[in-house]
Amino acid sequence: MDPLTKICADQYVVMRLPSDNCKLVELKVDSSVSLGKFGAFNVNDILGYPLGTKFEICYDEDTAAEPIPTSGKFKNKIPIGRIRVLDDSTLIEEEKLNNFDSSENNQDLINMGSDIQKLTSDEIEELKKQSVSGNEIISKIIESHGNFHKKTVYSQEKYLKRKKQKFDKIFTVDYLSSSALLQYLIDKSDIQRIMDMSQESLGMLLNLANVRSNGTYLCMDETGGLLVYFLLERMFGGLNDSTDTGKIVVLHENEHPNLDLLKFSNYSEKFINEHVITVSLLEFFEPPTMEEVEQRFAPLKKEQLYELKSGKKNTYYRKLKWYHNQLEIMKVTNEIEYDALIVASTLQLTSLIPKLGEKVHGSRPIVCYSQFKETLLELSHQLYSDLRFLAPTIFETRCRPYQSIRGRLHPVMTMRGGGGYLMWCQRVLPASEPEVTNNIEVRQEEEGESSNDITKKQKLTV
Amino acid sequence: MSLTTSCFSEYKDIVQEGDLVLIWISRDQIKPVKMDSEASFNTRYGTFPHKDMIGKKYGSQIAIRTKGTNRFAFVHVLQPTPELWTLSLPHRTQIVYTPDSSYIMQRLNCGPNSRVIEAGTGSGSFSHAFARSVKKLFTFEFHQVRFEQAMQEFKEHGLLDENVTITHRDVCADGFTIKSGDTTSFDLTNVQNVDLNANAVFLDLPAPWEAIHHLDSVIAKGEKVGVCCFSPCIEQVDKTLESLEKNGWTNIEMVEIQGRRYESRRQMVRTLDDALERLKDIKRRKLAGMERRKRQLEGLKTEEEKQDQNNGQPVTEKTQFNPFGKGERVKEGDPNYQWKEVTKIESEIKSHTSYLTFAFKITDKTRVEESK
Numbered sequence: 091m092d093p094l095t096k097i098c099a100d101q102y103v104v105m106r107l108p109s110d111n112c113k114l115v116e117l118k119v120d121s122s123v124s125l126g127k128f129g130a131f132n133v134n135d136i137l138g139y140p141l142g143t144k145f146e147i148c149y150d151e152d153t154a155a156e157p158i159p160t161s162g163k164f165k166n167k168i169p170i171g172r173i174r175v176l177d178d179s180t181l182i183e184e185e186k187l188n189n190f191d192s193s194e195n196n197q198d199l200i201n202m203g204s205d206i207q208k209l210t211s212d213e214i215e216e217l218k219k220q221s222v223s224g225n226e227i228i229s230k231i232i233e234s235h236g237n238f239h240k241k242t243v244y245s246q247e248k249y250l251k252r253k254k255q256k257f258d259k260i261f262t263v264d265y266l267s268s269s270a271l272l273q274y275l276i277d278k279s280d281i282q283r284i285m286d287m288s289q290e291s292l293g294m295l296l297n298l299a300n301v302r303s304n305g306t307y308l309c310m311d312e313t314g315g316l317l318v319y320f321l322l323e324r325m326f327g328g329l330n331d332s333t334d335t336g337k338i339v340v341l342h343e344n345e346h347p348n349l350d351l352l353k354f355s356n357y358s359e360k361f362i363n364e365h366v367i368t369v370s371l372l373e374f375f376e377p378p379t380m381e382e383v384e385q386r387f388a389p390l391k392k393e394q395l396y397e398l399k400s401g402k403k404n405t406y407y408r409k410l411k412w413y414h415n416q417l418e419i420m421k422v423t424n425e426i427e428y429d430a431l432i433v434a435s436t437l438q439l440t441s442l443i444p445k446l447g448e449k450v451h452g453s454r455p456i457v458c459y460s461q462f463k464e465t466l467l468e469l470s471h472q473l474y475s476d477l478r479f480l481a482p483t484i485f486e487t488r489c490r491p492y493q494s495i496r497g498r499l500h501p502v503m504t505m506r507g508g509g510g511y512l513m514w515c516q517r518v519l520p521a522s523e524p525e526v527t528n529n530i531e532v533r534q535e536e537e538g539e540s541s542n543d544i545t546k547k548q549k550l551t552v
Numbered sequence: 553m554s555l556t557t558s559c560f561s562e563y564k565d566i567v568q569e570g571d572l573v574l575i576w577i578s579r580d581q582i583k584p585v586k587m588d589s590e591a592s593f594n595t596r597y598g599t600f601p602h603k604d605m606i607g608k609k610y611g612s613q614i615a616i617r618t619k620g621t622n623r624f625a626f627v628h629v630l631q632p633t634p635e636l637w638t639l640s641l642p643h644r645t646q647i648v649y650t651p652d653s654s655y656i657m658q659r660l661n662c663g664p665n666s667r668v669i670e671a672g673t674g675s676g677s678f679s680h681a682f683a684r685s686v687k688k689l690f691t692f693e694f695h696q697v698r699f700e701q702a703m704q705e706f707k708e709h710g711l712l713d714e715n716v717t718i719t720h721r722d723v724c725a726d727g728f729t730i731k732s733g734d735t736t737s738f739d740l741t742n743v744q745n746v747d748l749n750a751n752a753v754f755l756d757l758p759a760p761w762e763a764i765h766h767l768d769s770v771i772a773k774g775e776k777v778g779v780c781c782f783s784p785c786i787e788q789v790d791k792t793l794e795s796l797e798k799n800g801w802t803n804i805e806m807v808e809i810q811g812r813r814y815e816s817r818r819q820m821v822r823t824l825d826d827a828l829e830r831l832k833d834i835k836r837r838k839l840a841g842m843e844r845r846k847r848q849l850e851g852l853k854t855e856e857e858k859q860d861q862n863n864g865q866p867v868t869e870k871t872q873f874n875p876f877g878k879g880e881r882v883k884e885g886d887p888n889y890q891w892k893e894v895t896k897i898e899s900e901i902k903s904h905t906s907y908l909t910f911a912f913k914i915t916d917k918t919r920v921e922e923s924k
Contacts, residue, residue, distance in 0.1 A: 496793045
């Protein structure tokens with residue numbers, strides 16, 4: 091079964107709940123998943139359906155998957171219901187509203203607080219305990235609402251939506267795309283950890299950095315692997331058996347890298363080890379020399395290896411791993427001209443980027459994400475006066491969502507602020523200092539307004 | 553030597569004869585040029601022979617000295633990327649800019665699994681970005697001339713040899729199915745009907761609602777498929793929403809992307825103290841001037857002033873105190889002054905490009921039994 095299109099076992103998926111919250115779940119065969127007040131279900135019941143499918147948890151008496159214990163250890167355990175695939179929820183919604191009268195306007199509507207609802211909260215709790223379906227509870231609540239018919243259609247819809255978010259036992263199972271992982275972290279309010287990133291900024295970063303399946307990218311990621319996951323998904327699309335050759339060299343400022351978030355990805359450890367190489371900043375800037383490495387360890391020949399005792403063999407293999415790691419560090423440090431530099435770091439960019447940029451191949455992009463414009467401003471001024479970097483530019487991109495209902499289109503009233511900024515420039519190779527004959531001046535200087543940034547830059551060196 | 557491998561899909565090291573390169577003169581002047589050792593690239597700053605670029609590393613700065621005046625001028629030679637191409641593009645139609653196109657690609661989860669339908673092709677700017685990232689791109693253009701131009705361009709860029717096909721088609725009238733007899737770059741030998749099996753759709757059409765119902769027969773079954781309709785008017789969005797709902801698309805959301813570009817600039821730091829000091833200086837000199845005139849009228853002159861008069865020069869004391877460089881041409885960033893780094897937004901912003909309406913659909917929700 092294809093884990094990219096179908097719900098498969100042992101896969102992390104993102105579940106969207108009626109409350110609009112997300113939940114990250116690993117699907118273990120023969121286990122159950124509890125969604126709190128929205129119910130619980132058996133994992134086996136959803137396997138094999140397309141990712142993106144919407145399910146309802148049903149608790150009709152004759153279909154309940156297991157009896158609800160009324161006492162004992164599992165008294166508070168959420169009962170497991172049966173699964174039903176939902177087809178078109180919009181139709182159901184419309185039908186339901188048509189059964190009620192509504193008002194042209196709300197002039198008869200008087201706010202009486204909770205008095206207007208004849209069902210007490212205890213009674214509603216009782217209904218919930220009986221595990222009546224969300225629709226039934228909502229119907230009962232509306233029936234018992236003294237003023238429902240005095241509301242306008244619009245406000246009835248809003249009311250219904252609110253109640254649905256509370257009582258519906260519906261969830262959607264989606265593929266854990268890079269954007270979905272980001273959204274999950276935002277919902278969890280891990281904003282600071284992910285440097286206030288947004289889907290639109292990261293989408294733009296991937297395009298500006300010209301990320302492809304066959305590139306070798308130098309990357310710093312302070313978000314614990316979110317940025318690396320965006321790169322991996324764009325490069326390999328979740329394909330564990332991808333034959334593409336792309337690689338990401340991730341630099342870290344701590345002794346050990348932090349790419350924790352990759353544990354949610356569906357890439358195997360083997361795949362990640364093949365395509366993601368982690369190197370500390372110290373190793374990167376002060377790599378070991380071949381002599382140093384060989385002084386400490388030299389690989390044995392096959393015959394010599396056979397003669398080793400098993401205990402020594404283990405030590406040998408550990409050292410061999412270290413040896414190969416050192417070779418790799420030397421390779422990524424000295425031999426590779428990178429196809430892009432992609433940085434999301436709170437280290438001082440003016441000291442970091444020019445040094446890392448040195449390792450980038452000519453005509454390849456450098457993209458830097460920052461939560462704040464000011465750090466990128468400082469950086470872009472610095473790069474501007476450095477002939478190795480062409481046209482540093484600061485971008486901001488924001489997505490403005492709309493209430494997307496026919497006849498009632500308008501931007502939503504509140505949205506998330508933030509989303510960060512991007513600095514984009516090209517790595518270039520300055521021509522060697524021109525021979526000074528006489529009177530060399532930059533011609534473009536005379537062009538006034540139209541004179542461009544490279545001229546200004548050139549002037550600094552002439 | 554020829555363009556059989558796309559300069560858009562292979563990272564190249566050295567500029568070679570026949571390469572399509574982008575010559576960067578300035579931010580607003582980026583020119584696509586095919587390398588030909590016999591030819592030259594002319595700018596108003598001078599002539600750059602291609603042979604000076606061939607053999608150089610991509611990204612190299614190419615410098616020349618203009619004839620006669622012996623002045624120094626230069627350009628940069630870059631390898632095309634879809635984003636740089638978008639900046640250099642010959643516009644056949646309004647184009648989809650990077651803030652929009654990158655968001656659409658991200659939201660439709662474009663990657664090596666994506667099979668994308670694009671209609672219409674337009675200037676082909678977005679096609680290049682799709683082509684870089686997806687498995688297959690099926691692009692449709694109904695305008696005969698634009699179709700031919702785009703096909704020629706994709707051919708030259710090597711896209712048609714890789715993962716792109718372009719078809720001449722009015723998708724609103726005739727749908728998306730590619731079949732024998734079509735005017736298309738698709739190789740239809742031995743093929744009757746092409747199974748597009750698309751899992752992402754981008755509709756940049758004046759009336760997307762007329763094309764949406766045609767999608768059912770060409771989108772992938774049993775998996776989630778995303779569509780994005782790109783329309784400048786809210787009335788178009790309204791009709792699109794109606795059509796999407798009617799055709800069973802869900803999770804419908806319309807958004808707008810606002811992209812902003814900032815220039816890094818500097819503003820002079822001008823302190824209150826300096827402003828006060830300057831006013832005091834002016835006042836002091838004014839007083840001194842009045843004193844002098846008074847003495848002049850009274851015939852009282854200092855030795856110095858007498859000497860000045862002997863030269864026939866009226867005395868005007870030039871101030872040494874000019875903290876803000878008034879009356880001088882001060883260049884932004886002049887090291888003799890103090891500067892604050894600031895950002896300046898573009899003088900003309902793209903305040904509205906288009907509304908992006910997204911929707912998703914799973915055509916066949918039947919369950920696949922585990923077959924492990």
